[in-house]
Amino acid sequence: xxxxxxxxxxxxxxxxxxxxxxxxxxxxxTTYYLFWYKQPPxxxxxxxxxxxxxxxxxxxxxxxxxxxxxxxxxxxxxxTASQVVDSAVYFCALSEALVYAGNxxxxxxxxxxxxxx
Amino acid sequence: DVKVTQSSRYLVKRTGEKVFLECxxxxxxxxxxxxxxxxxxxxxxxxxSYDVKMKEKGDIPEGYSVSREKKERFSLILESASxxxxxxxxxxxxxxxxxxPQHFGDGTxxxxx
Numbered sequence: 001x002x003x004x005x006x007x008x009x010x011x012x013x014x015x016x017x018x019x020x021x022x023x024x025x026x027x028x029x030t031t032y033y034l035f036w037y038k039q040p041p042x043x044x045x046x047x048x049x050x051x052x053x054x055x056x057x058x059x060x061x062x063x064x065x066x067x068x069x070x071x072x073x074x075x076x077x078x079x080t081a082s083q084v085v086d087s088a089v090y091f092c093a094l095s096e097a098l099v100y101a102g103n104x105x106x107x108x109x110x111x112x113x114x115x116x117x
Numbered sequence: 118d119v120k121v122t123q124s125s126r127y128l129v130k131r132t133g134e135k136v137f138l139e140c141x142x143x144x145x146x147x148x149x150x151x152x153x154x155x156x157x158x159x160x161x162x163x164x165x166s167y168d169v170k171m172k173e174k175g176d177i178p179e180g181y182s183v184s185r186e187k188k189e190r191f192s193l194i195l196e197s198a199s200x201x202x203x204x205x206x207x208x209x210x211x212x213x214x215x216x217x218p219q220h221f222g223d224g225t226x227x228x229x230x
Contacts, residue, residue: 009157033216045207045221091159095216104175105219107159
């Protein structure tokens with residue numbers, strides 16, 4: 001069965017620090033998708049990125065970057081020069097390529113990031 | 118932009134009541150999902166639906182049922198509410214193919230007294 005582990009339950013940093021959120025996953029499927037979502041205090045989960053298992057290139061989007069390593073089953077998320085607005089709960093999620101299941105997601109427990117001014 | 122709307126942000130009910138949580142999406146998505154979110158446990162899937170009148174159990178369906186009579190609407194029903202169903206409930210929708218991202222509503226914080 002699939003599983004996603006976010007070992008860091010809470011991280012606190014000072015503004016402008018870099019911070020990395022860890023995500024480790026387990027799956028028997030060779031084809032799968034990994035996601036990161038952000039949940040600000042307002043409550044709505046906001047989609048950040050999707051990566052499929054065949055694409056191990058790192059991705060950068062502004063201050064956000066993602067490091068996907070199949071060898072260690074990890075999909076880590078780094079925020080460079082953090083800002084107070086980055087304070088949120090971040091979820092990593094996994095979707096296996098099961099046809100009937102559409103795109104069911106298995107979520108990690110989430111990491112609460114607090115960025116202090 | 119995709120809009121997923123949940124009928125209530127906050128809801129307080131009593132033990133034993135039948136509770137309905139409603140979710141509507143406006144992007145003609147085939148898939149719809151109900152999750153509950155509890156601290157430290159992330160989001161856990163209760164039920165999902167990939168078409169009208171179709172439903173599949175998720176990881177924690179006990180004590181819940183769902184209804185999907187129209188494509189845009191997916192209802193979660195607590196047949197006889199209990200205190201251990203106090204939680205944040207999140208609805209989501211997505212296209213069926215291609216493992217597209219799920220789009221979430223704002224959530225309903227449900228308290229069962």
